Amino acid sequence: MSTRSRHICYFFDYGALSLYSLGSAISYSAYVFPDAWVNSTFHAYYISVAVLNTILSTSLACYSRLGLPFLHYNHDIDERFSERQSPRLSKVLRILAFAYPYLFDNIPLFYRLLLCVGEGCTNNEANSIHIQHTLLAFLTAFLFATHLPERLAPGRFDYIGHSHQLFHVCAIIGTHFQMKAIEADMVLRQTQLLATAPPITFNNTVGSSLVCVCISLGIICLYSLPLLYGSSETHPAKTEEKKCKH
Template identity: 50%
Template sequence: MLSLKLPQLLRVHQVPRVFWEEGIMSGYRCPTSSALDCVLSSFQMTNETVNIWTHFLPTWFPELEYPGFSKALRTAAFAYPFLFDNLPLFYRLRLCWGGAHSCGRDALSSNHSYHLLCALLTGFLFAARLPERLAPGRFDYIGHSHQLFHICAVLGTHFQLEAVLADMGSRRAWLAMQEPTLGLEATVATLSLAVIGNLFIIAAFTASLLRIPGTCPLLQGSPLEEGLQAKQQ
Protein backbone atom coordinates (compact mmCIF):
# COMPACT_ATOMS: atom_id res chain seq x y z
CA MET A 1 0.00 0.00 0.00
CA LEU A 2 1.34 3.44 -0.92
CA SER A 3 2.52 5.45 2.07
CA LEU A 4 3.66 9.07 2.00
CA LYS A 5 6.15 10.49 4.47
CA LEU A 6 5.63 14.08 5.51
CA PRO A 7 8.60 16.41 4.92
CA GLN A 8 10.95 17.17 7.79
CA LEU A 9 10.59 20.58 9.40
CA LEU A 10 13.60 22.74 10.24
CA ARG A 11 14.46 25.29 12.90
CA VAL A 12 15.57 28.80 12.06
CA HIS A 13 19.32 28.07 12.28
CA GLN A 14 18.94 25.21 9.77
CA VAL A 15 17.78 27.38 6.88
CA PRO A 16 19.66 30.17 5.04
CA ARG A 17 19.36 33.62 6.59
CA VAL A 18 17.35 34.92 3.63
CA PHE A 19 14.42 32.76 4.80
CA TRP A 20 14.55 33.85 8.44
CA GLU A 21 11.43 35.55 9.77
CA GLU A 22 12.07 37.62 12.88
CA GLY A 23 10.55 35.93 15.91
CA ILE A 24 9.70 32.68 14.08
CA MET A 25 11.98 29.98 15.49
CA SER A 26 10.64 26.68 14.15
CA GLY A 27 8.34 25.06 11.64
CA TYR A 28 10.37 26.04 8.54
CA ARG A 29 10.07 23.99 5.36
CA CYS A 30 13.15 22.88 3.43
CA PRO A 31 14.00 25.55 0.80
CA THR A 32 14.93 22.83 -1.71
CA SER A 33 11.79 20.75 -1.24
CA SER A 34 10.55 18.70 -4.14
CA ALA A 35 7.22 19.41 -5.79
CA LEU A 36 5.69 16.47 -3.91
CA ASP A 37 7.05 17.77 -0.59
CA CYS A 38 5.50 21.18 -1.29
CA VAL A 39 2.11 19.60 -1.92
CA LEU A 40 2.35 17.41 1.19
CA SER A 41 3.41 20.34 3.37
CA SER A 42 0.10 22.02 2.55
CA PHE A 43 -1.52 19.39 4.78
CA GLN A 44 1.21 19.50 7.45
CA MET A 45 1.34 22.04 10.28
CA THR A 46 4.24 24.35 9.45
CA ASN A 47 4.71 28.06 10.04
CA GLU A 48 3.34 28.62 6.52
CA THR A 49 0.36 26.25 6.41
CA VAL A 50 -2.23 28.83 7.48
CA ASN A 51 -0.76 31.32 5.01
CA ILE A 52 -0.99 28.79 2.18
CA TRP A 53 -4.64 28.08 2.82
CA THR A 54 -5.54 31.75 3.27
CA HIS A 55 -3.88 32.42 -0.08
CA PHE A 56 -5.67 29.28 -1.38
CA LEU A 57 -3.62 29.22 -4.57
CA PRO A 58 -0.13 30.51 -3.79
CA THR A 59 1.80 32.26 -6.52
CA TRP A 60 5.50 31.81 -7.47
CA PHE A 61 7.95 35.21 -5.76
CA PRO A 62 11.68 35.37 -7.19
CA GLU A 63 12.29 35.14 -3.45
CA LEU A 64 15.72 33.52 -3.61
CA GLU A 65 17.44 35.78 -6.10
CA TYR A 66 15.72 39.10 -5.40
CA PRO A 67 14.15 39.08 -1.88
CA GLY A 68 13.80 42.87 -1.79
CA PHE A 69 12.13 42.98 -5.20
CA SER A 70 9.86 40.11 -4.19
CA LYS A 71 8.66 41.93 -1.08
CA ALA A 72 8.10 45.09 -3.11
CA LEU A 73 5.92 43.11 -5.52
CA ARG A 74 3.89 41.65 -2.67
CA THR A 75 3.42 45.07 -1.13
CA ALA A 76 2.41 46.59 -4.47
CA ALA A 77 -0.06 43.75 -5.02
CA PHE A 78 -2.01 45.04 -2.02
CA ALA A 79 -1.25 48.76 -2.18
CA TYR A 80 -2.16 49.30 -5.84
CA PRO A 81 -5.68 47.79 -5.76
CA PHE A 82 -6.34 49.49 -2.42
CA LEU A 83 -5.48 52.92 -3.80
CA PHE A 84 -7.26 52.32 -7.11
CA ASP A 85 -10.44 50.96 -5.50
CA ASN A 86 -10.61 53.81 -3.01
CA LEU A 87 -10.04 56.73 -5.38
CA PRO A 88 -13.80 57.48 -5.48
CA LEU A 89 -13.91 57.37 -1.67
CA PHE A 90 -10.92 59.70 -1.32
CA TYR A 91 -12.50 62.07 -3.86
CA ARG A 92 -15.74 62.17 -1.85
CA LEU A 93 -13.80 62.80 1.36
CA ARG A 94 -11.97 65.67 -0.31
CA LEU A 95 -15.28 67.24 -1.33
CA CYS A 96 -16.59 66.90 2.22
CA TRP A 97 -13.51 68.32 3.90
CA GLY A 98 -13.08 71.04 1.29
CA GLY A 99 -16.54 72.40 2.01
CA ALA A 100 -17.53 72.56 -1.65
CA HIS A 101 -20.38 70.12 -1.04
CA SER A 102 -22.44 69.33 2.01
CA CYS A 103 -22.17 65.78 3.30
CA GLY A 104 -25.34 64.37 4.80
CA ARG A 105 -25.61 61.52 7.30
CA ASP A 106 -25.85 58.99 4.47
CA ALA A 107 -22.97 60.39 2.42
CA LEU A 108 -20.47 57.87 3.79
CA SER A 109 -21.25 54.46 5.24
CA SER A 110 -19.72 53.45 8.59
CA ASN A 111 -18.37 50.41 6.75
CA HIS A 112 -15.95 52.77 4.98
CA SER A 113 -14.41 53.59 8.37
CA TYR A 114 -14.11 49.92 9.29
CA HIS A 115 -12.57 49.21 5.90
CA LEU A 116 -9.93 51.92 6.26
CA LEU A 117 -9.17 50.80 9.83
CA CYS A 118 -8.60 47.21 8.66
CA ALA A 119 -6.39 48.50 5.84
CA LEU A 120 -4.22 50.41 8.33
CA LEU A 121 -3.95 47.32 10.56
CA THR A 122 -3.03 45.21 7.54
CA GLY A 123 -0.14 47.50 6.63
CA PHE A 124 0.98 47.83 10.25
CA LEU A 125 1.11 44.06 10.81
CA PHE A 126 2.97 43.52 7.54
CA ALA A 127 5.67 46.01 8.55
CA ALA A 128 5.85 45.57 12.34
CA ARG A 129 6.09 41.74 12.50
CA LEU A 130 4.08 41.67 15.72
CA PRO A 131 3.45 39.74 17.97
CA GLU A 132 6.26 37.26 17.16
CA ARG A 133 8.93 39.92 17.68
CA LEU A 134 7.86 40.25 21.32
CA ALA A 135 7.87 36.50 22.05
CA PRO A 136 10.10 34.60 19.61
CA GLY A 137 9.02 31.00 19.17
CA ARG A 138 5.56 31.42 20.73
CA PHE A 139 3.72 32.20 17.49
CA ASP A 140 5.54 29.94 15.03
CA TYR A 141 2.41 28.07 13.96
CA ILE A 142 -0.64 30.12 14.93
CA GLY A 143 -1.01 33.82 15.62
CA HIS A 144 1.99 35.38 13.89
CA SER A 145 1.77 38.63 11.96
CA HIS A 146 1.35 37.17 8.49
CA GLN A 147 -1.73 35.25 9.55
CA LEU A 148 -3.21 38.31 11.29
CA PHE A 149 -2.31 40.29 8.18
CA HIS A 150 -4.49 37.99 6.07
CA ILE A 151 -7.38 38.15 8.53
CA CYS A 152 -7.35 41.96 8.53
CA ALA A 153 -7.15 42.00 4.73
CA VAL A 154 -10.18 39.71 4.44
CA LEU A 155 -12.16 41.74 6.97
CA GLY A 156 -11.22 44.94 5.15
CA THR A 157 -12.45 43.48 1.87
CA HIS A 158 -15.72 42.45 3.53
CA PHE A 159 -16.36 45.93 4.92
CA GLN A 160 -15.41 47.48 1.59
CA LEU A 161 -17.97 45.37 -0.28
CA GLU A 162 -20.62 46.15 2.33
CA ALA A 163 -19.87 49.86 1.96
CA VAL A 164 -20.17 49.62 -1.85
CA LEU A 165 -23.55 47.90 -1.52
CA ALA A 166 -24.72 50.60 0.89
CA ASP A 167 -23.54 53.32 -1.50
CA MET A 168 -25.31 51.68 -4.43
CA GLY A 169 -28.54 51.51 -2.44
CA SER A 170 -28.48 55.13 -1.27
CA ARG A 171 -27.06 56.69 -4.45
CA ARG A 172 -28.63 54.55 -7.16
CA ALA A 173 -30.87 57.31 -8.54
CA TRP A 174 -28.02 59.84 -8.61
CA LEU A 175 -25.63 57.40 -10.29
CA ALA A 176 -28.24 56.51 -12.93
CA MET A 177 -28.50 60.17 -13.94
CA GLN A 178 -24.73 60.67 -14.11
CA GLU A 179 -23.54 57.74 -16.21
CA PRO A 180 -25.22 55.36 -18.68
CA THR A 181 -25.66 51.74 -17.62
CA LEU A 182 -22.89 49.44 -18.79
CA GLY A 183 -24.02 46.91 -21.36
CA LEU A 184 -23.08 43.27 -21.77
CA GLU A 185 -20.31 44.08 -24.25
CA ALA A 186 -18.52 46.44 -21.84
CA THR A 187 -18.83 43.93 -18.99
CA VAL A 188 -17.40 41.08 -21.08
CA ALA A 189 -14.58 43.30 -22.35
CA THR A 190 -13.59 44.32 -18.81
CA LEU A 191 -13.68 40.73 -17.61
CA SER A 192 -11.63 39.56 -20.58
CA LEU A 193 -8.93 42.17 -19.92
CA ALA A 194 -8.71 41.08 -16.29
CA VAL A 195 -8.38 37.40 -17.25
CA ILE A 196 -5.76 38.14 -19.92
CA GLY A 197 -3.75 40.23 -17.46
CA ASN A 198 -3.80 37.47 -14.84
CA LEU A 199 -2.78 34.85 -17.39
CA PHE A 200 0.12 37.06 -18.50
CA ILE A 201 1.35 37.40 -14.91
CA ILE A 202 1.14 33.63 -14.35
CA ALA A 203 2.99 32.94 -17.61
CA ALA A 204 5.74 35.44 -16.81
CA PHE A 205 6.47 34.02 -13.37
CA THR A 206 6.20 30.43 -14.59
CA ALA A 207 8.72 31.16 -17.34
CA SER A 208 11.12 32.59 -14.76
CA LEU A 209 11.19 29.19 -13.03
CA LEU A 210 12.83 27.68 -16.11
CA ARG A 211 15.70 30.15 -15.86
CA ILE A 212 16.55 29.45 -12.19
CA PRO A 213 20.13 28.14 -11.89
CA GLY A 214 20.71 24.68 -10.50
CA THR A 215 22.55 26.03 -7.44
CA CYS A 216 21.44 29.27 -5.86
CA PRO A 217 24.32 31.36 -4.45
CA LEU A 218 22.17 32.28 -1.45
CA LEU A 219 22.19 28.64 -0.33
CA GLN A 220 25.96 28.24 -0.55
CA GLY A 221 27.72 27.90 2.77
CA SER A 222 24.51 27.10 4.68
CA PRO A 223 24.04 23.84 6.66
CA LEU A 224 21.37 22.87 4.15
CA GLU A 225 23.72 23.25 1.17
CA GLU A 226 26.48 21.32 2.93
CA GLY A 227 24.06 18.48 3.67
CA LEU A 228 22.98 18.33 0.04
CA GLN A 229 26.58 18.19 -1.15
CA ALA A 230 27.35 15.38 1.31
CA LYS A 231 24.44 13.34 -0.03
CA GLN A 232 25.62 13.81 -3.60
CA GLN A 233 29.10 12.55 -2.70
Protein backbone atom coordinates in the same frame (compact mmCIF):
# COMPACT_ATOMS: atom_id res chain seq x y z
CA MET B 1 4.53 20.27 -2.49
CA SER B 2 7.72 20.95 -4.45
CA THR B 3 9.42 24.34 -4.45
CA ARG B 4 8.49 24.91 -8.09
CA SER B 5 4.82 24.05 -7.50
CA ARG B 6 4.77 26.42 -4.54
CA HIS B 7 6.07 29.29 -6.68
CA ILE B 8 3.46 28.62 -9.37
CA CYS B 9 0.66 28.54 -6.79
CA TYR B 10 1.83 31.91 -5.49
CA PHE B 11 1.75 33.29 -9.05
CA PHE B 12 -1.92 32.32 -9.27
CA ASP B 13 -2.49 33.92 -5.86
CA TYR B 14 -1.00 37.19 -7.14
CA GLY B 15 -3.22 37.06 -10.22
CA ALA B 16 -6.30 36.53 -8.05
CA LEU B 17 -5.41 39.52 -5.88
CA SER B 18 -5.00 41.65 -9.00
CA LEU B 19 -8.44 40.53 -10.20
CA TYR B 20 -9.86 41.51 -6.80
CA SER B 21 -8.44 45.01 -7.20
CA LEU B 22 -10.18 45.32 -10.59
CA GLY B 23 -13.44 44.07 -9.07
CA SER B 24 -13.17 46.79 -6.44
CA ALA B 25 -12.61 49.41 -9.13
CA ILE B 26 -15.64 48.24 -11.13
CA SER B 27 -17.85 48.36 -8.02
CA TYR B 28 -16.52 51.76 -6.98
CA SER B 29 -17.06 53.15 -10.47
CA ALA B 30 -20.70 52.06 -10.39
CA TYR B 31 -21.70 52.95 -6.82
CA VAL B 32 -19.03 54.72 -4.73
CA PHE B 33 -17.82 57.68 -6.81
CA PRO B 34 -18.80 60.97 -5.15
CA ASP B 35 -21.52 62.87 -6.96
CA ALA B 36 -19.06 65.62 -7.87
CA TRP B 37 -16.91 63.17 -9.84
CA VAL B 38 -19.64 61.20 -11.62
CA ASN B 39 -19.18 61.48 -15.42
CA SER B 40 -15.87 63.31 -14.97
CA THR B 41 -12.82 62.63 -17.17
CA PHE B 42 -11.25 60.64 -14.34
CA HIS B 43 -14.43 58.55 -14.09
CA ALA B 44 -14.36 57.87 -17.84
CA TYR B 45 -10.83 56.40 -17.74
CA TYR B 46 -10.96 54.94 -14.23
CA ILE B 47 -11.66 51.31 -15.18
CA SER B 48 -9.25 51.36 -18.12
CA VAL B 49 -6.44 52.47 -15.82
CA ALA B 50 -7.52 49.85 -13.27
CA VAL B 51 -7.12 47.14 -15.93
CA LEU B 52 -3.58 48.37 -16.65
CA ASN B 53 -2.90 48.36 -12.91
CA THR B 54 -3.84 44.67 -12.69
CA ILE B 55 -1.30 43.87 -15.40
CA LEU B 56 1.37 45.85 -13.57
CA SER B 57 0.41 44.29 -10.24
CA THR B 58 0.60 40.69 -11.43
CA SER B 59 3.86 41.30 -13.30
CA LEU B 60 5.57 43.09 -10.42
CA ALA B 61 4.41 40.58 -7.81
CA CYS B 62 5.68 37.63 -9.87
CA TYR B 63 8.95 39.47 -10.54
CA SER B 64 9.40 40.11 -6.81
CA ARG B 65 9.39 36.37 -6.20
CA LEU B 66 11.82 35.05 -8.83
CA GLY B 67 13.01 37.88 -11.05
CA LEU B 68 12.68 37.82 -14.82
CA PRO B 69 11.84 34.45 -16.40
CA PHE B 70 14.77 32.70 -18.15
CA LEU B 71 17.09 35.65 -17.35
CA HIS B 72 17.13 35.44 -13.55
CA TYR B 73 15.96 31.87 -13.03
CA ASN B 74 15.30 28.60 -14.81
CA HIS B 75 14.22 25.08 -13.89
CA ASP B 76 17.07 24.73 -11.36
CA ILE B 77 16.32 27.68 -9.09
CA ASP B 78 17.73 26.48 -5.79
CA GLU B 79 20.51 29.07 -5.71
CA ARG B 80 19.04 31.93 -7.74
CA PHE B 81 15.88 33.80 -6.95
CA SER B 82 14.97 37.26 -5.71
CA GLU B 83 13.77 36.35 -2.23
CA ARG B 84 17.19 34.97 -1.31
CA GLN B 85 19.33 37.54 -3.10
CA SER B 86 17.44 40.66 -1.94
CA PRO B 87 14.70 39.72 0.55
CA ARG B 88 13.99 43.33 1.56
CA LEU B 89 13.72 44.53 -2.03
CA SER B 90 11.51 41.55 -2.81
CA LYS B 91 9.21 42.47 0.07
CA VAL B 92 9.06 46.14 -0.94
CA LEU B 93 8.23 45.29 -4.56
CA ARG B 94 5.48 42.90 -3.49
CA ILE B 95 3.92 45.46 -1.16
CA LEU B 96 4.11 48.06 -3.93
CA ALA B 97 2.51 45.62 -6.40
CA PHE B 98 -0.67 45.47 -4.32
CA ALA B 99 -0.60 48.81 -2.49
CA TYR B 100 -0.55 50.87 -5.69
CA PRO B 101 -3.73 49.35 -7.24
CA TYR B 102 -5.50 49.62 -3.87
CA LEU B 103 -4.57 53.28 -3.47
CA PHE B 104 -5.62 54.07 -7.04
CA ASP B 105 -8.95 52.26 -6.65
CA ASN B 106 -9.67 54.24 -3.50
CA ILE B 107 -8.87 57.72 -4.84
CA PRO B 108 -12.59 58.56 -5.26
CA LEU B 109 -13.37 57.13 -1.82
CA PHE B 110 -10.52 58.99 -0.10
CA TYR B 111 -11.68 62.22 -1.75
CA ARG B 112 -15.24 61.55 -0.68
CA LEU B 113 -14.32 60.79 2.95
CA LEU B 114 -11.41 63.14 3.59
CA LEU B 115 -11.33 66.09 1.19
CA CYS B 116 -14.73 66.79 -0.30
CA VAL B 117 -16.68 69.69 1.23
CA GLY B 118 -20.14 70.97 0.32
CA GLU B 119 -22.44 69.71 -2.40
CA GLY B 120 -21.64 66.62 -4.40
CA CYS B 121 -19.74 64.88 -1.58
CA THR B 122 -22.21 62.01 -1.08
CA ASN B 123 -22.49 62.12 2.69
CA ASN B 124 -24.66 59.16 3.67
CA GLU B 125 -24.82 56.23 6.07
CA ALA B 126 -22.41 54.19 3.93
CA ASN B 127 -19.49 56.48 4.80
CA SER B 128 -19.04 55.04 8.28
CA ILE B 129 -18.84 51.51 6.82
CA HIS B 130 -16.32 52.70 4.24
CA ILE B 131 -14.19 54.07 7.08
CA GLN B 132 -14.26 50.71 8.86
CA HIS B 133 -13.13 48.96 5.70
CA THR B 134 -10.35 51.50 5.10
CA LEU B 135 -8.97 51.17 8.64
CA LEU B 136 -8.92 47.38 8.36
CA ALA B 137 -7.22 47.59 4.97
CA PHE B 138 -4.40 49.71 6.37
CA LEU B 139 -4.12 47.39 9.38
CA THR B 140 -3.83 44.46 6.97
CA ALA B 141 -0.99 46.18 5.09
CA PHE B 142 0.71 47.09 8.38
CA LEU B 143 0.69 43.48 9.60
CA PHE B 144 1.98 42.19 6.25
CA ALA B 145 4.84 44.71 6.16
CA THR B 146 5.98 44.64 9.79
CA HIS B 147 5.62 40.96 10.84
CA LEU B 148 4.29 42.00 14.23
CA PRO B 149 3.84 40.64 16.89
CA GLU B 150 6.21 37.70 16.27
CA ARG B 151 9.17 40.05 15.76
CA LEU B 152 8.79 41.23 19.35
CA ALA B 153 8.63 37.73 20.82
CA PRO B 154 10.19 35.14 18.49
CA GLY B 155 8.80 31.65 18.98
CA ARG B 156 5.71 32.65 20.96
CA PHE B 157 3.41 33.19 17.98
CA ASP B 158 4.51 30.32 15.75
CA TYR B 159 1.10 28.62 15.80
CA ILE B 160 -1.46 31.17 16.99
CA GLY B 161 -1.44 34.96 16.69
CA HIS B 162 1.37 35.55 14.18
CA SER B 163 1.09 38.34 11.64
CA HIS B 164 0.12 36.15 8.69
CA GLN B 165 -2.91 34.82 10.56
CA LEU B 166 -3.92 38.31 11.71
CA PHE B 167 -3.28 39.61 8.20
CA HIS B 168 -5.80 37.17 6.70
CA VAL B 169 -8.37 37.78 9.46
CA CYS B 170 -8.20 41.56 8.95
CA ALA B 171 -8.35 41.16 5.17
CA ILE B 172 -11.48 39.00 5.34
CA ILE B 173 -13.26 41.28 7.81
CA GLY B 174 -12.21 44.32 5.77
CA THR B 175 -13.62 42.76 2.59
CA HIS B 176 -16.87 42.09 4.45
CA PHE B 177 -17.18 45.77 5.38
CA GLN B 178 -16.22 46.79 1.85
CA MET B 179 -19.06 44.73 0.38
CA LYS B 180 -21.51 46.04 3.00
CA ALA B 181 -20.51 49.63 2.18
CA ILE B 182 -20.94 49.09 -1.57
CA GLU B 183 -24.35 47.48 -0.98
CA ALA B 184 -25.37 50.44 1.19
CA ASP B 185 -24.34 52.94 -1.50
CA MET B 186 -26.14 50.87 -4.14
CA VAL B 187 -29.41 51.06 -2.18
CA LEU B 188 -29.11 54.64 -0.92
CA ARG B 189 -28.01 56.15 -4.25
CA GLN B 190 -29.97 53.97 -6.65
CA THR B 191 -32.37 56.62 -7.94
CA GLN B 192 -29.72 59.29 -8.40
CA LEU B 193 -27.16 56.99 -10.03
CA LEU B 194 -29.71 55.64 -12.50
CA ALA B 195 -30.37 59.21 -13.60
CA THR B 196 -26.83 60.63 -13.68
CA ALA B 197 -24.19 57.86 -13.76
CA PRO B 198 -22.90 56.29 -16.98
CA PRO B 199 -24.63 53.01 -17.85
CA ILE B 200 -23.18 49.74 -16.62
CA THR B 201 -22.15 47.84 -19.75
CA PHE B 202 -20.47 44.57 -20.66
CA ASN B 203 -17.25 46.39 -21.56
CA ASN B 204 -16.80 48.09 -18.19
CA THR B 205 -17.72 45.01 -16.13
CA VAL B 206 -17.42 41.45 -17.47
CA GLY B 207 -15.38 42.49 -20.52
CA SER B 208 -12.75 44.26 -18.42
CA SER B 209 -12.60 41.30 -16.05
CA LEU B 210 -12.08 38.85 -18.92
CA VAL B 211 -9.25 40.99 -20.30
CA CYS B 212 -7.66 41.02 -16.85
CA VAL B 213 -8.01 37.24 -16.45
CA CYS B 214 -6.56 36.48 -19.89
CA ILE B 215 -3.57 38.80 -19.54
CA SER B 216 -2.86 37.70 -15.96
CA LEU B 217 -2.96 34.05 -17.03
CA GLY B 218 -0.51 34.89 -19.81
CA ILE B 219 1.84 36.55 -17.31
CA ILE B 220 1.54 33.59 -14.93
CA CYS B 221 2.33 31.16 -17.76
CA LEU B 222 5.35 33.24 -18.77
CA TYR B 223 6.75 33.20 -15.23
CA SER B 224 5.87 29.53 -14.72
CA LEU B 225 7.35 28.23 -17.96
CA PRO B 226 11.00 28.28 -16.79
CA LEU B 227 9.99 26.27 -13.72
CA LEU B 228 8.43 23.56 -15.89
CA TYR B 229 10.86 23.60 -18.82
CA GLY B 230 13.47 20.87 -18.63
CA SER B 231 11.75 18.79 -15.96
CA SER B 232 11.36 15.87 -18.36
CA GLU B 233 15.10 15.91 -19.02
CA THR B 234 16.05 16.04 -15.37
CA HIS B 235 14.27 12.88 -14.21
CA PRO B 236 15.96 10.42 -16.62
CA ALA B 237 19.36 11.72 -15.53
CA LYS B 238 18.49 11.07 -11.91
CA THR B 239 17.28 7.57 -12.82
CA GLU B 240 20.57 6.77 -14.56
CA GLU B 241 22.54 7.98 -11.52
CA LYS B 242 20.57 5.64 -9.27
CA LYS B 243 21.24 2.71 -11.62
CA CYS B 244 24.97 3.43 -11.65
CA LYS B 245 25.08 3.46 -7.85
CA HIS B 246 23.53 0.00 -7.72
